[in-house]
Amino acid sequence: MDPYLALILVGFLPSEVWRWLGIVLGRGLDENAEIVLWVRAVATALIAGVVARIVVIPPGALAGVPLSVRLVALGGGFVAFLLIRRSAFAGVLAGEALLIAGALAFGA
Amino acid sequence: MSDPATPAAGTATEAFVHGIRVALTSVFAFVIVFTYIGYGALAHDYGFSVGWAMLSTVLQWAGPAQVILVTGLGPGAIVVETAIAVALSSVRLLPIVVALLPIVRREDTRAWQLLIPVHFMAVSVWVEAMRHAPALPRAHRISFCNGVGLALLSLGTVFTAVGYYLQAALPALFGAAAMFITPISFLTSTARNARLLLEKAALGLGLAIAPALAFSGIGFDLLWTGVIAGTLAYGLHRLRRRGAAS
Numbered sequence: 001m002d003p004y005l006a007l008i009l010v011g012f013l014p015s016e017v018w019r020w021l022g023i024v025l026g027r028g029l030d031e032n033a034e035i036v037l038w039v040r041a042v043a044t045a046l047i048a049g050v051v052a053r054i055v056v057i058p059p060g061a062l063a064g065v066p067l068s069v070r071l072v073a074l075g076g077g078f079v080a081f082l083l084i085r086r087s088a089f090a091g092v093l094a095g096e097a098l099l100i101a102g103a104l105a106f107g108a
Numbered sequence: 109m110s111d112p113a114t115p116a117a118g119t120a121t122e123a124f125v126h127g128i129r130v131a132l133t134s135v136f137a138f139v140i141v142f143t144y145i146g147y148g149a150l151a152h153d154y155g156f157s158v159g160w161a162m163l164s165t166v167l168q169w170a171g172p173a174q175v176i177l178v179t180g181l182g183p184g185a186i187v188v189e190t191a192i193a194v195a196l197s198s199v200r201l202l203p204i205v206v207a208l209l210p211i212v213r214r215e216d217t218r219a220w221q222l223l224i225p226v227h228f229m230a231v232s233v234w235v236e237a238m239r240h241a242p243a244l245p246r247a248h249r250i251s252f253c254n255g256v257g258l259a260l261l262s263l264g265t266v267f268t269a270v271g272y273y274l275q276a277a278l279p280a281l282f283g284a285a286a287m288f289i290t291p292i293s294f295l296t297s298t299a300r301n302a303r304l305l306l307e308k309a310a311l312g313l314g315l316a317i318a319p320a321l322a323f324s325g326i327g328f329d330l331l332w333t334g335v336i337a338g339t340l341a342y343g344l345h346r347l348r349r350r351g352a353a354s
Contacts, residue, residue: 001187003160010187011177012167014195019226022205023219031210037345041310042338043203047231047298048314049321049333050172050200051291056319059175060150061283074292081296089135091296092289099288103281 069102123248127255130240136232136260139293143171144264146286147178148271149278154178158272165268169230169261171290173198199331203338204234212241212249225250228257235297305348309341 001009029036054062055070062070077095084090131137144165151161156178168174173194180190205226213222236256241249271278295311302308314337321329321336 001181003156003181004163006181006187007160007164007167007177010181010191011164011173011194014191015168015170015173015198015201016227017195018198018201019205019229020223022202022209022229023222023226025202026206026209026213027219029206029210033210036207036210037306038338038342039203040207041306041341041345042334043200043207043234044298044302044307044310045314045337045341046200046203046330046334047294048311048337049318049330050197050231051295052315052318052333053322053330054172054287054291057322059172059287060179062287065284065288070288073288074295077292078295078299081299086300087135088293088296088300089138092135092139092293095292095296096285096289100281100285103284 065099065103066106069099069106073099073102118245120248120251123244123251124255126244127252127257128259129255130236130252131233131256131259131263134232134236134256135293135297136236137263139289140232140260140264141267142286142289144267145271145274145278146283146289147171147174148268148273149275149283149286150175150271151178151268152272152275154182158269161272162265162268165265166261168194169227169264170198170201171230175287196328196330199334200231201229203334204231205229208234208237208241208253212237212246212253214246214250217250222250225254225257228254228261230257230260231294231298232260233257235301239301304345306341306345309344310338313337313340 051074055074056067058065058070073095076098077091080094081088081091084094147165148158148161151164152158156164164174164177168177176193176197177190180193181187208229209222209226212225233253233256237249237253241252244252295315298307298311302311314333317337318329318333321332326332
């Protein structure tokens, strides 16, 4: 398949269709409706699912880093976030530092 | 990184510019740069052209799905399976759009007018929009989101090219570190935004059950994670509210 055609059919449409469906399903909903609260919970849980999935079943190069290092980097980054003024940036930097240090120490 | 002060955002243009400023001072400016350098290098590894790689960032704008596309389109790939994998990995885009629209849309906003704004929606833009848009006048919230989205998407596209050309010069660990920035930034930024028990419970339950569902071999495990953990969290929220009322 031509790579640009594949980009449209296999890359763009399967992602974009969720955004379009969101317009349709989000139509006419009130900000304070119960269903919107439920959807917000589902969105948050799905994001958590993406987090867990990438760490536990990593794609590509991340698979070369041992599972224990990935878990410690995620947990350590989260603790740094909690301790350092709930700064997402601090959590990201700490998590990355732990991942790189762990990968260097225990083999990437 | 500190937050820019909320301006009056008296006009749509001011709200749009405020959105750009919020985006560029957000943790996600750093995250997107790092992520897309990694993505550009990956696209180079897999033999795609730089134009294709940049266009995939513009059109898909969903990091994990882009990685699946690039690694799944190789010779002998089963195209339908790759398309399904891309769709399943992007399911989160549906609830984030549904949760955001009631906050930013006006009564007179037509569906077609939302096609471009929702295209910008990704977890990064959503997190910043949910955090800042409620403080702005409703009339300009979509302009604000467009500013955040356009700034981050542009950054992602430019740094896709940077990563593409830097590929040979990047240290061996760079690819792994770039892939790890998605989970750690999603986790900390979502936790930062989680003020209600509803959101905290959804985050904790999602983290707890996602690995079990992923390893169980059940299909659509991400989708199930969202529905099960999200519904449990909503149930807890209802219980607590009832407890508080009685």
